[in-house]
Amino acid sequence: MSGSPNALIEARHLSKFYSRGLYALKELNLSVLRGEFVFLTGASGAGKSTFLRLLLMQERQSEGELFVNGYNLATLSKTEVQEYRRGIGFVFQDFKLIPTRTVLENISFVPEVQGVPLAQQRRKAFQVLKWVGLQHRMNAYPGDLSGGEQQRVAIARALVNEPALLLADEPTGNLDPDLSLEVMNLFREINAAGTTVLVATHDRELIRLVGRRTITLDQGRVVEVG
Numbered sequence: 001m002s003g004s005p006n007a008l009i010e011a012r013h014l015s016k017f018y019s020r021g022l023y024a025l026k027e028l029n030l031s032v033l034r035g036e037f038v039f040l041t042g043a044s045g046a047g048k049s050t051f052l053r054l055l056l057m058q059e060r061q062s063e064g065e066l067f068v069n070g071y072n073l074a075t076l077s078k079t080e081v082q083e084y085r086r087g088i089g090f091v092f093q094d095f096k097l098i099p100t101r102t103v104l105e106n107i108s109f110v111p112e113v114q115g116v117p118l119a120q121q122r123r124k125a126f127q128v129l130k131w132v133g134l135q136h137r138m139n140a141y142p143g144d145l146s147g148g149e150q151q152r153v154a155i156a157r158a159l160v161n162e163p164a165l166l167l168a169d170e171p172t173g174n175l176d177p178d179l180s181l182e183v184m185n186l187f188r189e190i191n192a193a194g195t196t197v198l199v200a201t202h203d204r205e206l207i208r209l210v211g212r213r214t215i216t217l218d219q220g221r222v223v224e225v226g
């Protein structure tokens, strides 16, 4: 049993609590189809980041079921966790680039750790850097880039293993409205190329501009599915 065949993410009665009776997520039921671009929104404390942490397996669910990309996250072995994580890209609000590495070296960091041969690492890194339109900055350091450029590098890094699913937690939280829209357009292109995208944001205006299906959480529950 691995969830519905056309759902990439499927949560059933999914709950997470940190202490008894205090639920960060309560009986969440939702699904994201393969190839979709979905926003996850809701007020501060609604549970958006908690849900993304469960998807990344940074934390384990307390109750209920979570199926992602054909895996049942409650029952994965250590090796399966690694395999599962390789299929997911993640973008943070604060970019999290390594300041002492060049743009290209930041992107090839993950393949490097995975033991991919150097020439292949660099080739893959350059390819994704081209996708985000920053190949001319490959030898720059993160500190020499604007916020929007840094976020594009971080997105390239998230794409280097060609993940089935791209997750982002408030990816435009540190960007002004113009750059935010630029980053969203990039997500749209990535989605059009076949990657399923789930973006958590409380920016209602941005969601309106991009116009994609939106799942709204309130106090750990789904209150609206657009």
Ligand SMILES: Nc1ncnc2c1ncn2[C@@H]1O[C@H](COP(=O)(O)OP(=O)(O)OP(=O)(O)O)[C@@H](O)[C@H]1O
Binding pocket: 018, 023, 024, 042, 043, 044, 045, 046, 047, 048, 049, 050, 051, 202
């Ligand atoms: N490690 C933790 N221990 C205890 N409670 C936590 C922990 N992490 C999150 N929570 C609680 O879980 C609830 C959901 O938090 P979460 O960070 O998922 O919300 P969010 O929707 O991402 O909010 P924001 O928009 O501010 O980022 C909050 O009430 C929060 O206080």
Ligand SMILES: [Mg+2]
Binding pocket: 048, 049, 050, 169
């Ligand atoms: Mg959050």
